[in-house]
Amino acid sequence: MTAVARPIGRPPAAAGPLHRRMRRFAVMSAVTLVAATIVSAFLMPLGYMVATAFKDPSQLTAIDAPLYPAAPEVFEYQGKELKVYDVPQPDGSIKAWALLQPHREDAIFIDPANPEAGEITWIGRPRTLTQHWGFSLKVDNFTTAWETIDFPRLFLNTFGIAGLSTLGAVLSGICVAYGFSRFRFPGRNGLFILMLATIILPFQVTLIPSYAVYLALGWVGTWWPLIIPHFFANAYNVFLLRQYFLTIPRELDEAAMIDGAGPFRILRSVIVPQAVPAIIAVTLFHFFWAWNEYFLPLVYLQGKPDLQPLAVGLARFNALYEQQPTLIQAAAIMAMALPVVLFFLAQRAFMRGVVFGGVEK
Structure with missing residues (x-):
């Protein structure tokens, strides 16, 4: 009887796990590279703004000048x-x-x-x-821009408009979102869909009728057209808050009702404390929008420089000093300082409000 010799197969090498690790590393490296490229593309204008704000005007026209703020030694x-x-x-x-x-x-x-x-x-x-160029910061650009455009007045105007309109938007948004999320009434879903449809309505469609109404009321040339409309809720704010309110268990409402709490007491003592992240998100969203709003203040505050916000003041400053980009960038950095600080201080709550309110529900 003849025995047939069969080759003994070698045990599989450890190349499998190594290959998977290498492939995982390559994928992670590619994703990191793409993310870093996208982030760099978004941050490049900000970096250019900061660098230009600290440069001497002569550096912008010098051929051999470096990209960073510097001065000839x-x-x-x-x-x-x-x-x-x-x-x-x-x-x-x-x-x-x-x-x-x-x-x-x-x-x-x-x-x-x-x-x-x-x-x-x-x-x-x-x-x-x-x-030979040496690193040098031209801090005088900020002082000159501050004094030239009357920055304190513009800052106070912007803070007043943004703060009051944000207060109205948040209060009205909470009340309307509470009604859509906790009360049942005929046509609730239809009204909610109709309200959401207003998000896609261009504001230019209602600009002329709104201007005619405000002109008849004597509000043109005042802050009222920029503040009062926000006390009647905003569809986006209502949507975000409603979605978050729906994640709050109704058992909490029922427990409060057993203790004798009415609808407004439930809203104040149960809903609002549980929805702080969403409220912070809505507050920051609207505050940033109002802080950067340019067109509506330009329309309603035309010819009123003592009432205009920073966005309009910067545009006027840009037209007068277009040959001095260092001053323009310095003024822009000062204008964006407060929103950036507020965002980083409330970043965690802001992201929680956006994720829970807009994604999970």
């Missing part, structure tokens, strides 16, 4: 201010020397780091050299 030698240049050395290095006497084919320099060494002769054409 000078060195005082024997009562004279000498310009500092980047001078190439025979070994390939670059040294920053102060130009004392330029000639056609050579130049005499002074080493700012060691002026006691005396004059240094460099062979080459000095006109081919580039100036």
Whole structure:
């Protein structure tokens, strides 16, 4: 009887888990790279704004100027201010020397780091050299912009309009959302859908009729058209708050009713404390929108510079000082400082309100 020899298969190598780990690492690296690219694309305008705000106006027109805020360095030698240049050395290095006497084919320099060494002769054409730039922040841009556009008045106007309109939007949104989420009445779903349909309605459609009404009421030229309408609820705010209110168990309402609480007491003592993240999200959404609103204040406050907000004031400042982008960017940074600070302070509650209110329900 002949025995047939069969090759003994080798046990599978550990390449399987290693291959999976490598593939997972490649996928994570690709996702991270794409995310970093997208984030960089969004942050580049902000970085340009910050860098420009701290630059000297002469740096924007200089050909050899760096991207970061800087100024041409000078060195005082024997009562004279000498310009500092980047001078190439025979070994390939670059040294920053102060130009004392330029000639056609050579130049005499002074080493700012060691002026006691005396004059240094460099062979080459000095006109081919580039100036040495040192990091320098032009903080005066912010002071000039602050004083030029009367920033305190614009800031107070913007804060007043945004704060009052946000108060009205949040209070009215809470009341309407509470009604849609907790009460049953004929046509509730139809009214809710009709209200949501107003989100896609362009505001230009109602601009002329609204302007005619406010003109008849004598509100044009005042803050009232920018504040009063927000006390009648906003469809987006109502939707976000209603979705969050629906996640709150009704058993809490029933327990409060057993204790003798009425609808308004339930709203104040049960619903609102449970919906703080959503309320913060709605507050920030509306406050940011009102802070950056430009068109409506321009329409209703035309010819009233003492009542106009920052957005209109910055546009007017931009038209007057369009040849000075450093001042424009400095003013824009000051205008966006408060919303950025508020967002980072309430970031966690803001994200919770958006996720629970708009996604999970």
